[in-house]
Amino acid sequence: xxxxxREIRAALGRGALRITPDPPAEAWSSTALDLRLAKDLLLWKxxxxxxxxxxxxxxxxxLIILFYSFFAYFFRMFSMMATIHRAR
Numbered sequence: 720x721x722x723x724x725r726e727i728r729a730a731l732g733r734g735a736l737r738i739t740p741d742p743p744a745e746a747w748s749s750t751a752l753d754l755r756l757a758k759d760l761l762l763w764k765x766x767x768x769x770x771x772x773x774x775x776x777x778x779x780x781x782l783i784i785l786f787y788s789f790f791a792y793f794f795r796m797f798s799m800m801a802t803i804h805r806a807r
Contacts (some may be wrong), residue, residue, distance in 0.1 A: 727752055 722730065724747055730736040738754070746753040 724749055724752065 729734065731738065736753075742752060742754065
């Protein structure tokens with residue numbers, strides 16, 4: 720993802736990004752933020768607490784789409800029949 724200086728500042732302001740320590744003013748330009756690594760580099764530690772696993776089963780997704788398609792078709796047919804019945 721490429722962010723402009725305004726987008727980076729907005730993301731910092733709302734807490735979506737965190738840069739510590741704050742970059743000096745000369746590191747900012749209208750299209751970039753010059754980040755230099757310090758002597759210490761911290762690595763991301765994946766949380767050990769279990770999260771939600773997001774597995775998508777294509778077969779299940781297909782069945783959901785099929786169900787809703789059938790429901791939409793049935794509803795259209797029912798609506799059309801009710802309209803015809805009222806017209807008579």
